[in-house]
Amino acid sequence: MFPATWRRLCRRAPSCPAPRTQSLLAGSGPSYWSKVVSDAERLVGYPTSFMSLRCLLSDELSNVAMHVRKLIGTQHPLLNTARGYVYDSRSNLQTRGLIVLLMSKAAGPSHAASDLLPQDMVSGIYPSQRHLAEITELIHTAFLVHRGIVDLKGWTDSDGPLKDMEFGNKMAVLSGDFLLANACTGLAQLNNTKVVELISSAIGDVVQGIYSENNSTTEENAGVDAAAWEDRAFLSHGALLAKSCQAALELANHDKGSQSLAFKYGKHISLGHKLNSDLQPFVKSDAGEPASFSLSAAPVLFHRQVVGQERWRQQLQQATTLRNQLDYSKLLAAVKSEKGVSSAVTYAVTMATGLWRPSRFSPPPKLDPPWRTSPPPSPDFELDTHTHTHTHTHSCKH
Template sequence: MNVFFSRLPCIGLLNRGQRNIRFLTNTTTPSNWNKVVSDAEKIVGYPTSFMSMRCLLSDELSNVAMHVRKLVGTKHPLLNTARGFVYESRNNLQMRGLVVLLMSKAAGPSQHTTSDLISQDMVSGIYPSQRNLAEITELIHTAFLVHRGIVNLKEWTNSDGTLKDMQFGNKMAVLSGDFLLANACTGLAQLNNTKAVELISSAIGDLVQGIYHEMPNHLEDNSLGDDITMVTWEEQMFLSHGALLAKSCQAAMELAKHDKEAQGLAYKYGRHLSLGHKLNSELQPFIKSSSTDPVTFSLNSAPVIFHRQTVGQEKWHHQLQQAKTIGRQIDYTKLRSTIKLEDGVTSTMDLCHYHSSKALESIQSFPSSEARSALENIASAVTKF
C-alpha cells in the first residue's frame, strides 16, 4: 500500500486565502496533550491511526496515491496534505474516532440489549459496530479535508504553479475525496441501523452547509462580516466543525441501544468539545506568538468578533484601516496588538472554559471508569492555552 494515505490526520488544507485549521490539537502543550491522548488510546484497545480501515488497503486508493505523486514539485495544497498524512501524524491525531470509541466504552452496554447486540463480541468494552462508526467518522472528516484542497483557479497566479498542475491537483482532490466519502457511505449502510445512518447523513449535510458559509470568509478584506455575531459564529462553527463529532457520539449510543437521554448527553459532549477546541485554536495567534512573530488569523475568528462587539463597528473599521500597510495589506501583528488591548481574548477564553465545563457536565451521569476519566481529561485539555 502506498504511504500517502496511510494515516488520517486532522489538519486543514490551504486554499488561497485560507487558514491552516488544526482541530482537536493542543499546540501549546503538546507533551501534556499527547499523554492525554496516548492514555486514552490504551483504554479503547488500539491506537487511533485506524490502520485497519479496509478502504486504506484497497488497490483503488493506492492508485490515487500514485497519481498524487505526480504533484511532487508543485504548490498544490493536496500535496501538502498528503505529506502531512505521513510526517505530521504525531501532532495531528484522529480525535473524532478516539472520542467516539471512548464514549462507547464509557456508556457501556445498554439495559435494552437486543439479540443482534448479543451476537457481537465486544473488544475492550466496545461493540464492533461502534468501532466501524469511529472509522466512518474519520473517513468523512478526511474526505472533506481533501475536498477543501481544491484551488480556486479564478485566483490562480503563476507563482502558485503551472495551470496544468493546479487543474490536475483539483481533479485528484475531487476524486480522492469522493472515494473516501463513498467508502464511508458504504460502511455506514453496513451498520444496519436506520437512525445511525440518518444521524451521520445529516452530519454530512451540516458539513457541506458549514463549509459553504465559510467560503467567503477566506477572501481577506471581503471577509469583514459586520453582521457576524458570536451567535452566528457558534452556529457556523458547529456545522463545519462540531456536527460530525456530536452526531457520531449520539450514533454510538444508538448502536448500543441506549435511550434518548444517553444519546442526548453524548451529543452534548461532542458539541461542546468541538466548540471548545475551535475556540482554543482561534486563540493561539493571540496568546502563543510573541509580538514580533509573523502572524495571521481570520477576521471572523472569535477573539476578533468579541473585540468588534466591544469597541463598536466605527472604531473597529478605524483600527483596521490603521493596521493596513501602504500596499493595502493587513499588518496582522499590529492588528493583534490592538485587539489584545481590549477584552476579546479574555472573553474567548471564558467561552472556551464554558464549553469545557458543559462537556464535563454532560458525562457525569455515566458510570465512573477509565473511559469517562479520559473524556474528562480531553474536555479539560481545551482550556490549556
C-alpha cells in the first residue's frame, strides 16, 4: 500500500528528520533549506535546475527574452521574476516539481495490472511522471509571470514612465501565455485524459483564486475565519500541487485511496507554505525594508476576526494617506498589536503536525477565537519564500 511505501522511503532517506511540531516553519536558514533540496534531488535523481529546460531554451522564448531586456532599468516586476527563475540561489521557485517527483518515488509502481513496466522507471520514477513535474513547473512559472502584471489604474508620472509599465505588462502576458501553451501541449503528450482533466481544473482553480484574492480585500462580508482563508489559499496556491501529486499517482495506475492521500499531502504542504509566506512580514525584523503585505494574508484575517469589522474599518481609514494609498507600516503595527499573528502561528503549527500523519488528514480545524488562544513559543521563521509584494492584477483569460 502507498502509506507503507511512504514510510519505507522516509526510513531509507539519510536526511529525513524526525517529526517535529514546528518542522514546517522552523529551520536554520537558506543553507539548511538548500541542503534539504539537494538531498531530495539525489533521491529522485533529477536536479530542479533541469525543470522546464527544454521550454526555456526554445527559439520562441529566446525572442521574448530579447524584448524583456528592454525593461532593464525600469521597476517592472517581470524582471525580478525572470532573474529569480534563472538564478534561483535559494531553491524556492522549482520545488513544486520536486515534490511531485518525491511523491512519485514514494508511491512506487502500482500492483494493479498495467502496461507500465518497472524497468521503465529511472530512480523509481516513470518518465511520464518526470514530464508531469516539468509541466507543473511550467504552469507555476506562468502564473508567477502573470501575477507580475501591474495595475496601472492609479499610475502617475511620479511612479515612473507609463509606457515602460505598459510594455512590461504586454511582455508578461505574452510570456505567461507562452508557458501555459507549452504546458498544455505537454499535457496532451501524456495521453491520459484523467490527468489532463486534473491539471486543467487546477489551472482554472488558480485563476479563480487569484481573482478572489484581488477582490476579497475590499469585500466587507468576506470570510475572516480559518476555513475561509483555506478555501481561498487552496485555489490560488494549493490546487496545482495537490492535483499534480494526485495526477502523478494516476499516471502509475494507483488506486483512488492512494491518489486521495497524495492530493491531501500536496494540499496541506501548499497551505503550510502559504501560511509561512503570509507570516513573513509580521515576524521579520528588517527595519530597512518597507512593510508591504496582502490584506488577505492569514494574520490580517485573524486580526479582523479579533477586532471586529467596525474597528478594522477605522484602522484602514487611519492608515490611508492623502493620495488614497495605504500606509502598510501603520497596518503592520495594528495587526501585530493584537492576537492575529499568534493565531496564524497556531494554525500553521497545527497544519505542520498534520503533514506527518497523511492517513489522518481531516477538514480544517475549527480554531478557538484568537483572543482565547495563548501565543505558542515563537518559532524561528527563517524559511525563505519567494513572495511578491507589488500591486498587480491578473487580466488574462485562459
